[in-house]
Amino acid sequence: MENHPKIEIMDTTLRDGEQTSGVSFVPHEKLMIARLLLEDLKVDRIEVASARVSDGEFNAVRMICDWAARRGMLHKVEVLGFVDGHVSVDWVRQAGGKVINLLTKGSEKHCRFQLKKTLAEHLDDIRQVVDYAHEQDMDVNVYLEDWSNGIKDSPDYVFGLMDGLIGSNIKRFMLPDTLGILNPLQVIEFMRKMRKRYPDVHLDFHAHNDYDLAVSNVLAAVLSGVKGLHTTINGLGERAGNAPLASVQAILKDHFHAVTNIDESRLNEVSRVVESYSGVVIPPNKPIVGDSVFTQVAGVHADGDNKNNLYCNDLLPERFGRVREYALGKNSGKANIRKNLESLGLELDEESMKKVTRRIIELGDRKEVVTQEDLPYIISDVLKHDSDKNKVRLLSYFVTLAQGLKPMATLSIEIDGKTYQESSSGDGQYDAFVRALRKIYKGTLGRKFPMLTNYAVSIPPGGRTDAFVQTVITWNSEGHEFRTRGLDADQTEAAIKATIKMLNMIENDFE
Template sequence: MILFENIRFLDTTLRDGEQTPGVALTREKKLLIARALDEMGVSVIEAGSAITSSGERESIKAVANDGLDAEICSYCRIVKADVDHALECDVDSIHLVAPVSDLHIKTKIKKDRDAVRQIAVEVTEYAKDHGLIVELSGEDSSRADLEFLKALYADGIDAGADRLCYCDTVGLLVPEKATEIFRDLSSSLKAPISIHCHNDFGFATANTVAALAGGAKQAHVTVNGLGERAGNAALEEVVMSLEWLYKYDTGINHEQIYRVSRLVSRLTGIPVSPNKALVGGNAFTHEAGIHVHGLLADKATYEPMGPEQIGRKRQIVLGKHAGRSSIAMALQEMGLEADEAQAGEIFNRVKQMGDQGKHVTDADLQTIAENVLDIYKESLVNLEEFTIVSGNRVTPTASIKLNVKDKEIIQAAIGNGPVDAVINAIRRAARSCAEDIVLEEYHVDAISGGTNALVEVRVKLSKEGKTVTASGARTDIIMASVEAVMNGMNRLITAE
């Protein structure tokens, strides 16, 4: 059984999407988005509503005259002045919207059903007389009397309407009802009909696909599901549901979906939710160790499709759920090799950061790994433990236990602060082999933001004319300082 045939897409990102609260697109931004949609293969681009303003008309006209392959459309009310303004913009078509529910007819335009039918016919004929393609749309169709809606559509067809549209204006459809309605409409009307869904109950994509299965020939969509309130049916979700789940070739260049999603997000200033289907930041990102272990064996274990299908790449992130497989894969991608002991220490440090609620970035991991790989070279001086006492009424004091050439040494020292105190204690404890080592420079960097960020401490140590630079990386600045000094000290002693 063929569920889908000759499906088209009308993208309304530049009109309904721009009605997202806080979004206002300039002429240049509309052109950039329109070009991206055209390159992706969208059939119709609703570039805006010409009645809105002179600036909006300039933007629509710029899109219409940009030489795109897509049909360029303007939204119009059933008002001849709207059509006149659309004609000024050189558009190919209009999306002519008539209120069809009694709620909208009586409270919004304060007319009756017969008046709406008559006006819709008059404006349709007017638009057709001026050479426009007309898509006659029923606003609030899902709350309209179906027989009245069919009568209005039939009037529109007689007046020359090329296409019809059913608008689920406040997202009240359910998939089962959508299929039933569109089977009825598509079999009883002699014009192709579109589906325009809003996402108030999270059903916009499901209702759109169900309507297409029932006989709709065109889906109204927006990139990233932008739109008023909870938004519209998302282009990426509808396209990839048809492509991947139903194996229907939409004709859309779906490898460009992610690029277009990012473009729209940047130009509208509306961030994509991390857990948004397909284009959200987490959609192809893996942290849990068991998932990454499965991915290493077969990518299909925890991915519904390859991220390259929409122009993305898979990501492995590290945190409290990370497993050794995650770290091994991430190190491999960085070109770093670690033995079992080194990998174990890297794993422990990542887990410590994760338990503190910290997400371990690529930069964090690289810093941790590089420090561990350096520290785990053969060391003559090794840290056993240390304790620091500090406060606004006490002199910072540090006690430390080191293993120096297989000999346990305990020492204490004071300093201007806790870091200074612990470094002084290290130098005292390691006096037998590090007496002449001088701390020349001390520098701290936070790898990422936040009070719990990974801190990298870099030190420059010298002894008898030889200088080394070493670093330590921890979420604790004192531990990072100890690590850096110990690392540099061992390198100087080994070189000597």
């Protein structure tokens, strides 16, 4: 094997990936993903659809081909076609495509039981389609469907098929492990047989992940000298999916010093777009792109990173457009908390650090991971630096919620040393609370009360019922817009905290 083999990446997220159960991209989503794959990630080729599927599919292919043609990339756009005389070729040509990936039978079983044909008959059918495609000025690649079973159980059939097609000006022979049955040792054995017999042919390998071996099998194929690999974003694909591009890229580069054209720094971004369009959530522990894979939880790891990056490997998050995070929880030490404070630009003295650490460990017992976003609130919660300076303090409040009745709120609040009490009903508990406040400010004090222009609630990662709720409220006070945040296990309480912060801000302005 050469020192730095050059590997061609064909991404089939838009064709095989879309065969994931429940996944269907609309045409503009397909175009967006195609652009990201070719322009941002710089994959060599993309397979975007199967011929003859639907009008929607036809429109998507036409949009992608139009776009690619304007950028001189049409030769990188491929469509799966079938051995069906002129039908598939015409479909692809009318959609503007220039490359057809022809699905042929790569195992004797498939040929005999599905097509009910002999190898010679199948070869005749294939050659007719290939010749017709070439007449239409199209490039042809050939899939040997079920090749893995074919080479295992009927190698003579596979060699007969290859021998029969080798002079037909086919660009690439693509060898799929259609049912995901191979292990890496078999891939090496079978691929080497293919390479030995057809040393000058461009071979692609297409893995499936049924035994969780897709990535390993891809690497075995590279070791055996294949020129091209098929991947999908996030490993989408039928059944257990295909080989995920991010993992394949990282291993090719770090373990084999192989050269690809992939721009690693865009992997995370493209992965998130595909996650959102496909609706298939990326598991947090998925290598390279998962939420948790660049998060250290143990305090000893943060300490080691402070002391010469002792807990880092070659998978540096910055490579993939990400940053390393230090999770805060019951295993956090002060080093973890320091790392988080550093990235927020905050500094604490030793005594305050101890208090904050204690509080995080306490919270970590209730909620597994405290996020960096939680940290400023925890600090102000624990240290209450400015509680004496606050001009507005909520002394007590009571909210009710009963079926068939409007929610009610009663509150007692201290403004500049004086206590005020008021009640109101509203459309919700928080609405009732704000109306009671408004009565005090507008009615009793004769002052303006800011308009609430936006109210956003989010649950920091973790999303369990005992997680924090963060409420961000946008206010408008005499044309000036500002935001306040509240953090609590209870949504209403979080909103009330954000509101009291707002009152203190306008009190200072009022002064």
